Amino acid sequence: MECGVWVTVENGRAVKVEGDESAWHSRGNCCSKSQSSLQAAYHPDRLKHPLKRTNPKGEDPGWQRIGWDEAFRTIGDKVNETIAKYGGQSIFSMIGTSRIWSMSGGNAMTYYFESPNVHYASQICKGPRFVGTRISSYDGMFWLATTEMPRVYVQWGGASEISNYDDSCRSTVDAASSADTHIIVDPRMTGMGKESDIWCPVRPGTDGAMALSWANVIIENELYDDLYVKRWTNGPFLYCADIEPTGFETKAPSTRMFEVKTRLLKESDIKDGGSPKRFMIWDNLLEAQGKSGNDCLTFYDVDLGNFEGEGPWTPQTQGKQSEQYAPGAVPGFLPDPVQFSPEKDPALYGEFEVTLKSGASAKVVPVWQLYAERCAEYAPEKAEGITGVPAETIRKAALAYGQRLDPSTGYGNGGIQYMLAIEHSGNAVQNVRCFDSLVGITGNFDTPGGNRGGTKGGWGSQFTPGGKMNPPEITEKILGKDQFPLLYPWLGMFSDARTVLEAIETGKPYGMHLCMLSSGDHMNMVNASYAWEQLKKLDFMFASELWHAPTSQLSDILLPVHHWLEVDCVRISQGATGVEGATCRAIEPPSDTMWDIDIYTNVVKAMGKEWLSTAESDYPTGEEQLSETTKKAYGMTWQEFRQHFQDNGWTDCKEKYPDTWGTYRRYETGQYMAGSPGFWTPTQKQEIWSTVLETYMPDSGFELPSYKEPPHSPIADPELCQEYPYVMTTGRRIPVYFHNEHRQLPWCREQWPVPRVEINPEDAAELGINQGDWVWIESKWGKVRQTADLYYGIDKGVINCEHQWWLPEFSSPSKGFELVNINCLMDKDAQCPIGGATNIRAVPVKLYKATPENSPNGNPTPCDIDGTPMISTPDDPRLKAWLPGGTGTDQHYED
Structure with missing residues (x-):
């Protein structure tokens, strides 16, 4: 969700767009793009009618105006013909960045196309951050609670003072200027960066090395949160190089089951009949009592959600109201950290000898020690030679971030606003994991001003009517899984864009013949020239667009859509701001244009398929589908909720949903795992050692957060x-x-x-x-x-x-x-x-x-x-x- 705005309408015409003073997430401000939207809505070159191509692709399209009936009939026939001739997997959607009503609908259409393939801007924009946090902790935990004013504001690889989702522009400037310390990590001096206290001008692509260097400084100075590391990360779990990877079945984010295979020591490795879901830990207290070997081992039980000797898990209810919250919002509930009971002291360092169930002896080492050794490879003096930033600047920044300014809060100085740049270096997911671990070990996970993840409210960040997940026999055909094994069955989020384009070119592993374009384009990843040449070869493309844009110029049917000033839709913060509300139609759209959601419904109708919906109509209107959503969350029809929003303004999700968004440290309360403690990982811990990457990319060296030179850097090439x-x-x-x-x-x-x-x-x-x-x-x-x-x-x-x-x-x-x-x-x-x-x-x-x-x-x-x-x-x-x-x-x- 972007800035909250008021639109002034005179005689049915929008004449002004200005910031909504009640929108505390954007502080009543809006950027230059808000007012200029008037020129988009009334632009003379805006598409106003359905068009069809009459010339070959790559030449002047020879557009000819047609009616909507002909457009849908043509699309429906072409889609059905392609499915019959080549299979649904030969169709892909090309969708773009954060248009809640077009991007999500494009995802839903893959079900009707019987295709697993989506050329999705998310692969290069937020997608790596979602993948990296899903692997390590919880979906979307990269989102920073900027409006809660972190005491140390770190902006890494972005300029949200100019543009971003949710809390950008004025909100970012206020957070940075009010922080005790403002740190910027960026190869170039940004506009807000000139006001920063510390600037780390990294060589492009070396962000991972810098993050590991910060972690090294924090570990060496013992600034990490000891209880959190021992109780909520898998840092104390023991790695054993002498055993074969084994494990158990668990559910992936795609909801498919997969088998975890790990060399982390489990009860099943040391005991016949032992559980593979009991991860072993060396307890310093047991060793101090004179015990040795296996007698010093205790465990964490994934099935029960507790450590050995603890009673049945119950959500933490002791705590207090946070004193750090966004101006205009209500405070949230901050649970007290749960202590070990009975007392334990999991070892973080040391090499220990244990006896395996075969009777053989084996050496084991805590994951934390392996992580500390990895970080030591990037000590500031070493990182200076990689990043180009002086060692003393690195050390100064890390200490400013890691040393708690107010230890009485029980949490760190704030999360890290790590942004798009870290996804573009050829080491995207591992970069994310470097940051995810750094935020967690400093006590800034799901805390006030910390990294909280995406807002949980009455609906998701995408309005997704009508679709459902494809069955495994379709999804397993997803393009790119051979090179990127996480794509299926673990992720199921997008196909690989390069592989999609190469399949058009080569027909391998199978051909691609039809594309639906919905807010996407060919210029955002891979190579734009290569992508253009391949898209020209498609049998058929249809596009929903406002303009004659480069990618839509290759379509066979071009469908005109509504501008945001003409749209009704639910809205919610993508990130950690915690606001939901609505986009309300301010002006009437041109009469021969259509809302994206209605386009999808009509395409499905033209295909002769049933639109999946709980609405009474077989092919419900967009408004009917909006009512389905608002009735579940507010007990109101869309028109009732729209008026409620106009009368009452934005909903503070902390106030409306106190047990979910209104609570911090949700790993303590079972909110991440639907009634179990911990994180959305196989071990229920924030995984410094990734069992997912160990399973899908064994012996890759990616189990721990790692740095890799960009593929064509001065060092690599x-x-x-x-x-x-x-x-x-x-x-x-x-x-x-x-x-x-x-x-x-x-x-x-x-x-x-x-x-x-x-x-x-x-x-x-x-x-x-x-x-x-x-x-x-x-x-x-x-x-x-x-x-x-x-x-x-x-x-x-x-x-x-x-x-x-x-x-x-x-x-x-x-x-x-x-x-x-x-x-x-x-x-x-x-x-x-x-x-x-x-x-x-x-x-x-x-x-x-x-x-x-x-x-x-x-x-x-x-x-x-x-x-x-x-x-x-x-x-x-x-x-x-x-x-x-x-x-x-x-x-x-x-x-």
Whole structure:
């Protein structure tokens, strides 16, 4: 959920968008994109009618206006024909970033397509953070309770003061400025970063090494939460290299069962008939009593949810109301930490000898010691050589984060706002696990101002009517599972985007023939040029869109959708803000457009399939499906809830749901595990040693949090970096844009007319590049042009480019993305080895000035196919053509 806003409507027309003063999660503020939304809703080039292609793909589509009946009939016939000829697995959805009504509906449609395949922006945006936290602790625990004002605010690899979900912009600035210490970890100096107390300018892609270095400082100075580590992590569990991995069946996040196989010592390893769900621990108290060997062992029982000797588990009810909470919100309940009873002292260090059930002796070591040894490999002096950050700066930052400012609270100084950048280095999931462990051991897991995960309320962060999970015989065909075994059966969240595109190209392991495009695009991962060429080969694509955008230009049927100002829908915080409410239709949509949810329902109807719903209608309207949701949570129809929201404003989920969102340390109360203590892992502990990765990727070295050089870094690929000597990062937030959106809105484009590459002025001088020059940026895999922005806030040898640019003013089918989109420079095969996220933040490139001699059309400025230059100045007359009531720059299809 984004900023809460008021929309002022006069005579049926929206005239102003401003911050909602009752929206405490956004502090009554909103960003520039809010007001500019008026220009999107009334844009002359907005799609207003269904269209069909009449020309081959890759050429001028030759759009022809059609009616909705023809559009749905064509789509239904093509989908059914594809399923009959090739099987449902040959269809995939391409869905995008956090449009609650389109992204989630796209997921639901895979059930009707009988397909496991989704080309999902989540693979590179939040997906690695979800995967990493699901493996290690609990789904989505990367979300920081920013509005609860962490005492030490750490922003790592992002700029949420400009743009983010939930608590961004003003909320972020307030949290950072009120913190005792503000730390930024980022290769470039961000706008808010110049106000920080400590800046760690890491070499792009080395975030994992920095996180492990912080952990080393915290361990060496004994700043970790001893009770939490011993009771709630698997740090005390014993690793035994001398046994074969064994285990038990348990449920994965996908709800499928899988067999855990681990070398962590279990009762079944030392005792005939012993339980594989009893994990052994060396108790220092037993050793102090003069016992030895197996007599020093105790255990944690996964079935019972308790340690040996403890009575039946019951939720912790002792505690107090938190004194640290967001202004405007209610306090939450903070349970007291449960102590060991009877007393135990699980060993964290040491090598011990035990006797296996075979009678053989074996050496065992606590997981915590292995983790401490791993972190010691990245002590500040060693991490300096990797990250480029001075050892003393690393140490200063780690101590500021780890030393509790107020020990009386019983928890740490706050979580870590680790953001999108850490997912883009080729080591995405392991980066997440480095942060997950760091947050946990410092006592900042599910605490005020800590990492709390996604809000739990009356509905999920996606409005998902109509679908259900595919059966195993369909899901097991998911593309990418051979290279990324977590994709199925453990995860079941998305297919691998590269493998989907390669299946179009090669037909292996099976061909892909049809795509449904819903808020997704081809420019966000893999390599944009490669993706474009493959999508051109599809038999059929249909798209729900607001615009003639690059990816939708390849569709065969183009369906016009409602703008957010025209939509009714439930809303809830994605992250840890704890707010739910509604998006309320402010203006009527163009008469021949349709809401995404209604499009999905009609497609299913055209396929002749039953729409799964509890509504009375066989094919319920979007409003009927909204009522299904609001009745369950509030006992109200949608119209009743909509009025309730208008009258009463935003719901504080802590107040409405006190036992779930209103309670901290939910691992103590059974909220994570539906009535059992602990975390959503096979061991019920925050897993520093991942039994999931040990099971699915045995002997990979990924069991512990680890660092890996980006695949083409100066260290990993020095020969390539000699030819391409600059390290390119990308993906930064731009105040007037969101990923690929808003390039056709006049207020936005006149503020930021061209894509920029930030270059250190010393590098620019050596290259003969001046401020504002068009510059070629070239990698082994492609080249594009952007304009030079000389900036001392980025190190020599590093450049920062802008992502997902395209040119709505162009008439070419591609809309010029191949000329300016930095995602054309990526190595499609450089991926996170666990979740498949494309490496896009540490790419070797070379730079040189664009000149008439080395530029197409003899013009350094990128030009359309007819030689017309792109908009590059704020006084370009085409910007006025985009104003409401203007002529636009696209062809229109009115009566």
